[in-house]
Amino acid sequence: VNQRLTQVLCDVLDLDPAVVGPNLTRDEVDQWDSLNHLKVVTAVEEAFDLKLTMQEIESVDGIARLIDLLEAHDRL
Amino acid sequence: VTAAQVLRRFLPSVLVTLGYWLKFGCFVSPRAEVDFTPNVSIGRRTKISSFCKIKAAVGPLTIGADTSIGAGCFIGAGGAATTIGDDCLISPHVTILASNYRYERLDVPIQEQGQTSRGVRIADNVWIGAGAVVLDGSEIGQGAIIVPNSVVSSRVPANAVAQGNPAKVVFTRR
Numbered sequence: 001v002n003q004r005l006t007q008v009l010c011d012v013l014d015l016d017p018a019v020v021g022p023n024l025t026r027d028e029v030d031q032w033d034s035l036n037h038l039k040v041v042t043a044v045e046e047a048f049d050l051k052l053t054m055q056e057i058e059s060v061d062g063i064a065r066l067i068d069l070l071e072a073h074d075r076l
Numbered sequence: 077v078t079a080a081q082v083l084r085r086f087l088p089s090v091l092v093t094l095g096y097w098l099k100f101g102c103f104v105s106p107r108a109e110v111d112f113t114p115n116v117s118i119g120r121r122t123k124i125s126s127f128c129k130i131k132a133a134v135g136p137l138t139i140g141a142d143t144s145i146g147a148g149c150f151i152g153a154g155g156a157a158t159t160i161g162d163d164c165l166i167s168p169h170v171t172i173l174a175s176n177y178r179y180e181r182l183d184v185p186i187q188e189q190g191q192t193s194r195g196v197r198i199a200d201n202v203w204i205g206a207g208a209v210v211l212d213g214s215e216i217g218q219g220a221i222i223v224p225n226s227v228v229s230s231r232v233p234a235n236a237v238a239q240g241n242p243a244k245v246v247f248t249r250r
Contacts, residue, residue, distance in 0.1 A: 035223060038237055038247035054250055 001063060002076055008043045009063070012036060025062030048075040080113045080133035087112055102139075115153065119143065119162060132158075135174070135193060140164065140200065154193025154212060161200035167224065172196055172210045199234065208243075219249060 006020045013031055026032045032040070041057050044066065050073045060066055070076045089106045096104040102118040104110050107126035115132040119141025124130070127148045130137070137153040139145075140162035147168045151158070154175030160166070174196045178189040194213040198204075202216050205224030216222065217234030227241035235249040 035237075035239065035246070042247050051250075 001067065002070075004047055005044070005063075005066065005070070005076075008047045009040065012039050012043050020063065022064050022067060023062070025064075026060070028062075044070075048073075050075055078133055080111050080115075083112050084109065084131075084133075125149075125168075135195075146170065146206070154191065154195065156193040156195030158196045160198045161202065161218070163201045164198060165203040167204060167206040167208070169207045170204050170210070171208075172198075174212050176212050221249070 001020055001022055006017055009015055009020055010017050013029055013036060015029065026037070037060070041052060041060070045051060048070055052069060056069055060069070067076065089109070092110055092112050093104050093106045095112055096102055096110070096118060100118045101120040102122040104124045105126045105128070108124050108128040110116070110124060110128065110130040111132045113132055115136050118139045121141055122139055122143045124145045125147040128145055130151045132153040135153045135155045136157045137151065138157070138159045140160060142162055143160060143164040143166070145166040149166055149168065149170045151172045152174060156174065158172070158174040175191045175193040177186050177191055179186050181189055196210055196212060197215045198210070199216060199218040201219045204210065204222040205226065207225040208222045209227045210216070211227065211229045213230070214228045215231045216228060217232055217236065219235040220232045221237045222228055222232065222243060223237065223239035226239050226243040228238065228243045230242065232238045232243060233245065236245040237247040237249065238244060239246050
């Protein structure tokens with residue numbers, strides 16, 4: 001996983017960088033609740049300078065989907 | 077003792093409910109305690125739930141239409157205007173305080189130094205989470221969401237989701 005994305009996720013969700021992998025999903029992270037989800041999205045948007053739509057935000061169910069979206073917006 | 081204070085204590089709550097229904101077409105629970113004064117204006121179909129206490133003896137309080145105020149809320153209007161827009165959702169136990177005590181002097185008890193009021197402005201379609209506190213001088217923009225237990229003390233822009241003490245924007249709705 002991209003280092004900047006890992007850093008953003010670790011900062012917002014207080015995660016150990018070692019557990020951040022492309023297969024990590026929202027369900028596996030206790031503190032990734034609806035409010036922290038919005039914080040994750042805002043932090044990712046700031047770090048990668050992009051703006052996601054509400055549908056894209058709601059579709060994020062884990063790191064794999066975040067990577068997909070960043071690639072789709074040419075940010076990775 | 078002002079007329080509003082006498083009415084607050086002795087006017088049967090069922091008459092307050094009936095009075096507000098006839099005057100504005102809104103529903104004030106007979107278990108709520110809402111000052112019955114010309115200072116208060118409430119829009120049609122707005123609901124004020126049980127155990128709310130709404131004081132507006134010293135200043136104007138305007139609540140829009142189709143707004144819902146949950147159980148146990150406290151709204152204390154100060155001298156300056158307090159406004160709540162249309163279609164707002166005020167969750168249970170939200171506190172809206174539109175005045176502050178003055179405290180410049182050390183030799184006089186705070187409660188004897190008088191109060192200041194800048195007013196509170198809450199725009200349309202605002203959702204305030206349970207237990208949040210909105211302090212005097214606050215302004216919450218249209219479509220904003222306040223996370224439960226946050227403390228709003230300044231300006232929250234339209235469509236923002238704000239959290240914390242003091243409430244900071246964590247997301248912007250789109």
